[in-house]
Amino acid sequence: MENIDKKLREEAKRLLEEKKVDVLIGYETGTLPLTATPCFITNPEDAEKLVWNAFCTQNLAKFVHDLISQHRESQKRVKPEDRKKKVVGVVARGCTTRSIVLHLQERQYARDEIVIIGVPCTGYVDRKRLSALVGGEDIREGAREGDQLVVKTAVGEKRIPLKDALAANCLTCRFNNPIMSDVMIGEQAPPMSPDQEYVEIEAFENLPTEERWAYFTKEMNKCIRCYACRQACPSCYCKTCFVEQSQPQWVGLGEDATDTQVFQLMRLFHMVGRCVDCGSCVSVCPMGVDLRKFLKKIDKDCFELFENRAGSSMEDAPPLSRAKEHDKEDFVFNP
Amino acid sequence: MARRKFATLKRFLDYIGLEGDRTIFTWISASEGERFANVIKGVTAKVRALGPATKLVKKL
Ligand code: SF4
Ligand code: SF4
Numbered sequence: 286m287e288n289i290d291k292k293l294r295e296e297a298k299r300l301l302e303e304k305k306v307d308v309l310i311g312y313e314t315g316t317l318p319l320t321a322t323p324c325f326i327t328n329p330e331d332a333e334k335l336v337w338n339a340f341c342t343q344n345l346a347k348f349v350h351d352l353i354s355q356h357r358e359s360q361k362r363v364k365p366e367d368r369k370k371k372v373v374g375v376v377a378r379g380c381t382t383r384s385i386v387l388h389l390q391e392r393q394y395a396r397d398e399i400v401i402i403g404v405p406c407t408g409y410v411d412r413k414r415l416s417a418l419v420g421g422e423d424i425r426e427g428a429r430e431g432d433q434l435v436v437k438t439a440v441g442e443k444r445i446p447l448k449d450a451l452a453a454n455c456l457t458c459r460f461n462n463p464i465m466s467d468v469m470i471g472e473q474a475p476p477m478s479p480d481q482e483y484v485e486i487e488a489f490e491n492l493p494t495e496e497r498w499a500y501f502t503k504e505m506n507k508c509i510r511c512y513a514c515r516q517a518c519p520s521c522y523c524k525t526c527f528v529e530q531s532q533p534q535w536v537g538l539g540e541d542a543t544d545t546q547v548f549q550l551m552r553l554f555h556m557v558g559r560c561v562d563c564g565s566c567v568s569v570c571p572m573g574v575d576l577r578k579f580l581k582k583i584d585k586d587c588f589e590l591f592e593n594r595a596g597s598s599m600e601d602a603p604p605l606s607r608a609k610e611h612d613k614e615d616f617v618f619n620p
Numbered sequence: 621m622a623r624r625k626f627a628t629l630k631r632f633l634d635y636i637g638l639e640g641d642r643t644i645f646t647w648i649s650a651s652e653g654e655r656f657a658n659v660i661k662g663v664t665a666k667v668r669a670l671g672p673a674t675k676l677v678k679k680l
Binding site: 489490494495496497498499500501537541543544546547550553554557579582583586587590591604605606607608612613614616617618619620 | 621623624625626627628629630631632634635636637638639644645646647658659661662663675676677678679
């Protein structure tokens, strides 16, 4: 790990010094123990802050999109001959590169506006899981020792196998190495267990309808509509989100449970062929809503019906932008 | 494209626990009057069998 950090910093510093990138998005150590937080680096000296470890949770493609679209917007006020291109560098693991592929396919920015520093990924720690493993106690200090996390809380010290604390999406991840990169740091990471990826979904599919509905409503009742999931999601980048539109108003803002259910349904359904299973929405949700149970189903259907996995290849166009003659039609009602 | 959206939407609504028969799609051309009547008959029969909707209904 030390070695990776060192290489990462060198590479980042070089890119900034040679002005290959205007800003570099990466992770730095967070203010709480066992956390990392996104950071934006413009000064080559600050590259020393960069880290790459099992506490880097958020999908940084979100910020790539934000920075480039804001920059483009700001350039509209500049005389055409004075307009500048802004190049954004990003530290990207597998799912981040999938989001970048998606952005490129959806024509959000051009390939020459980004520089990808690829990093291998062996999964990140799910803060909620970790917290549950220490009985919800405040984590005062922590460190990683090999395959274990040593966590100190008010009630004492505990050793936790890293694997137990990894996020669910990481454990069954199919693309833990970058899909594409300009520079690659470190060796390819060993595969996770993608063969298990739909086990949970299949079990849920086999439950009776009413149980599924009960689970859906139970989960959605937790939601406080803070929209943190939308803010964190790289695929949620509409300038005006349907939840904030008032003409027409697609979904009510009141306390009615159906409004929340409709909000969730619509956001989830906008993820067909677009959710890369990065888990960013799940990790930022303050209420612990089980969003993945529904997102992963969309991914499963998308693969079964259209043989597509979101952002997995530049050549494979987004599934909802094309159709094949032999697409299944068994859902069509023909009395 | 619309066909693909319908296919995924129907599966998804079924998955979250809406009765599958409440989401019905088909293609009808403007010139197919008889087919239109048949489809509507089929749809009403299915919905009647299910009874009034209780899910995703907003009380105003
Ligand atoms: S919906 Fe969640 S898991 Fe999917 S791409 Fe967006 S943030 Fe990532
Ligand atoms: S982050 Fe969680 S609580 Fe907030 S809107 Fe999303 S699902 Fe609801």
